[in-house]
Amino acid sequence: MKLGKRLAGLAMLALTLGFAGQAVAAEPIKIGVYLPLTGQNAFGGQLELEGIQLAHKQMPTVLDRPIELVVVDNKSDKVEAANAVKRLTERDKVSALIGTYGSSLAMAGAEITEKAKIPGVGTSCTNPLVTMGKKYYFRACFIDPYQGAAAATYAYETLGCKKAAVLMDMTNDYAVGLANFFIRSFKKLGGEVVGSLKYSSGDQDFTAQLTELIAKKPDIVFMPAYFAEGAIIMKQARELGATFRLMGADAMDNPDTVKLAGKAAEGFLHTTFPYDPTMPTMSSEAKKFTEAWKAAYPEKDTNVNGALGYNSYFMIYDAIKRAGSADPEAITKALAATKDLVTPLGTVSINATHDAEMPVGIIEYKDGKRVYVGEVTPKQ
The missing domain is CATH 3.40.50.2300 (Response regulator)
Incomplete structure (x- = not known):
């Protein structure tokens, strides 16, 4: 009788531990997003958020865990940007950050990210100072x-x-x-x-x-x-x-x-940046992004800001997958090692200064329309 009770107890314990293991496996990985959704830079921030949300829709889980986006409006203000990152890292306990449109806003946020030791990926912040001397901050774009x-x-x-x-x-x-x-x-x-x-x-x-x-x-x-x-x-x-x-x-x-x-x-x-729906030649990844965007936002044209938001999410997703962990330090190391990642913006690698290496596109407005006329390799 005692043996039967003991076996029953062990079975119940195993079942309980099994449920606990499932609960841990299902715990979401939080990715913070801080963008200008109001204020001077709101239009760009909203476009980038739509790209991030599209990527999240296509890649909602990683390592058998759901990804949760925590979005905060930095209001196109430097102080608000710093406060947004502080909230995301201290209160929301995110594993990584995306943001932001606007170099001044990104510089303010990057300082807080660095102290919190949480990796961040800037969307379209092109000023060199955003990543200069930073261990934890990266960007999905080229620099100024x-x-x-x-x-x-x-x-x-x-x-x-x-x-x-x-x-x-x-x-x-x-x-x-x-x-x-x-x-x-x-x-x-x-x-x-x-x-x-x-x-x-x-x-x-x-x-x-x-x-x-x-x-x-x-x-x-x-x-x-x-x-x-x-x-x-x-x-x-x-x-x-x-x-x-x-x-x-x-x-x-x-x-x-x-x-x-x-x-x-x-x-x-x-x-x-090297993406536009009018590109004379478009990669398979760019075509996939364009088709997915049109399905998700049929009333809006595809745009480069949306592609940058998409890429920022994809870079973090790829880093978590390669690291096999949602630990911020592991994600940071994986982001730094990003090489030849095929994206809608071409093949992207992260260099020693944490900047994305990619071509520079040129747009010209002709007969009331924006036309992607090609790419240029700068002579510096």
Whole structure:
């Protein structure tokens, strides 16, 4: 009788432990997301979130555990970005982070991530300072020295521009950095920079700066602006009779750029990441992403920000899978070892400075449409 009770007890204990094991296996792996969902950069943040959510829908589990997204709005503010990361790492206990659109926001968040020793993957934050000296922060995009050099190379060699000027937001780290990298590269190529003019975030009237630029007669003006301000600059430049080409960077890569600028966008150029639905040649992974996006968001065009959000999630998913663990240190090591990962943005590898290596695409606006005209390898 006693033996029977003992066996029954052991069976119950085994069953209990089995249920406990299932409970542990089913415990979600939390990935934090901090993006600007309101404020100046909200449009870009929302597009990236849609890409992240699409990737999560396609890859909802890893290591036989569900993945849980914990999303926080950084409100396009540096202090809010730091607070968002603090909340995600301390309260929500995430294993990894995705974010953010906007280099200034990412720099604020990266400092907190580094102290918390939680790996983070920046979506479209291109300023070198985001990852500089960081052990735990990575990014899914190229960096501004590379992008600025690509813009200068395309302007000088492909377009044949010999005289350039820049117009930049002096209050924005992204704009200041890109403008300086463009200037340095354009001069190195043999070009002349005839002017460097400034404005502040939120300005609506650029007449004074544009009038001065027209007087300096550059062949091209590089303006690393966000799309809303960039569209205003385009309109005012054409109203003033400017004949120089205007060129922007990845922050201009937005479905609403041509809607806001209208006819003034004709001939406008900007650098971008190597994905676009108008690409003359598209990889199988890019095609899969495009088809999945259209199925998930039939009312919205595919876009590069969505692809970057998708890639950021995919990089973390791949790192967890290769590490065989959701431990932050293990994920960090796996992210650093990412090599030849086939993605919608091409084959991505993470280099020694934790930046993604990929080509630079060029968009030109023709007949009211954005056209992917090709890629450029910068001469730095």
